Amino acid sequence: MATILSGRQVSRKIYQEISEQISRFxxxxxxxxxxxxxxxxxxxxxxxxxxxxxxxxxxxxxxxxxxxxxxxxxxxxxxxxxxxxxxxxxxxxxxxxxxxxxxxxxxKDVEGRGPMNLGGVVIGETSYAPPTAEAVMEILNYYNIPIKGKDVTILGRSTTVGKPLAMLMLKKGVDGTVTVCHSRTKNIDEKARAADILVSAVGKAGFVRKSWVKDGAVVIDVGINFSDGKIVGDTDFDEVREKASAITPVPQGVGLVTTAVLFKHLVESFKRILDGGL
Incomplete structure (x- = not known):
């Protein structure tokens, strides 16, 4: 049975760091x-x-x-x-x-959606990465899940998750080996099954089935979907957790950390403005 990678613990750590910084202002x-x-x-x-x-x-x-x-x-x-x-x-x-x-x-682009910040992510310069992509990295780091040399498959190629997350995973020193899949990808289930770390950011409830997951893989579910009045992710959670070694829940997973990263960027921007960056 998979370990549940709670976003609450990760976001609590980020908010504590934010509160400590704010107290100095x-x-x-x-x-x-x-x-x-x-x-x-x-x-x-x-x-x-x-x-x-x-x-x-x-x-x-x-x-x-x-x-x-x-x-x-x-x-x-x-x-x-x-x-x-x-x-x-x-x-x-x-x-x-x-x-x-x-x-x-x-x-002030704390969402990292503009071309300057996205370009900074690509070339490895200090910039604001889109908070959801950064939230995935925060969760992996918090739970000490190694990325170096691991096969990473990302389902989804949006500029807010898939593309920037691939760049963060490829960054020198992180050194993941990344495959990005999309709606035109052939044999997507095989590519998902090859992953040591599988990230789904598709936005389709139940998209990732148990058969798509390698034994012992880490599954990061970024999806936010509504099904029968409930918020669910992209994975068939109950089935996938039987096969994965670790999995994020939806809700209480990546979304909580995304909001925390947004406020972290806001505080970083504030400090730079105080230092004369505006």
Whole structure:
């Protein structure tokens, strides 16, 4: 039976580090802007969870509805030293989301979605990696799961998970051997079964079956899906945990760590702004 890789313990460690750093700032605090445009129910739920976590950390989080001039909105945020980070709530309706993301200062792009930060991940420079991709690395590191020389299969090639996670796994010193699969991949089950570490970021409930998992593999489930009124991941959890050596649950897994990494980036941005980085 697989060890459960709880995201709660990992996120608690990150939040403790954040609280220690914030205590050194005195009365000064970072501030996060959630930039949205007619958010749907799922986006509103995510925003509420971020607002709630901000309250716990005593970090102001401001919700801003996109105006008819989104470029001017972003420039205002970029030039305001009181704002440490900007998070675009996907999807933006009636607004060019790609333009908005590209307009955010790399320093305040705490989601790591802009070209400067994504490029930094590719070439190994210090930058903000997308929080979900970084959350996977945080979990593996926390539980001392070795990556060096291991075969890693990532299901999904998004710019928020699959692609940046592959780069983080390939980084010199991490040294994973990475296969990235997508909707056009042939024999995807065989590639999944070859993995020592299998990461699924597809967004399809029950996509990863027991037969897809190598005996003793580590399974990281990034998927967030709704099935019969419940939040579930991409894996058939009850079956896969019988074959894997370790597995993340959904919920209480990668998602919790993702939010913690977002706030970690916010504090890092705040420190750089205090040091004159703006």
């Amino acid at each position: 005195g009365q000064k605090r970072p501030r996060l802007v959630l930039y949205c445009s007619h958010p749907d129910n799922s986006t509103q739920a995510y925003m509420k969870s971020i607002l709630k976590q901000g309250e716990k950390l005593n970090i102001p989080v401001q919700v801003v509805e996109a105006s008819s001039q989104p470029f001017k909105d972003i420039m205002r945020f970029n030039n305001d030293p009181g704002i440490s980070g900007v998070m675009v709530m996907h999807p933006l309706k009636e607004v060019d989301e790609d333009m908005v993301i590209k307009s955010i200062s790399p320093l």
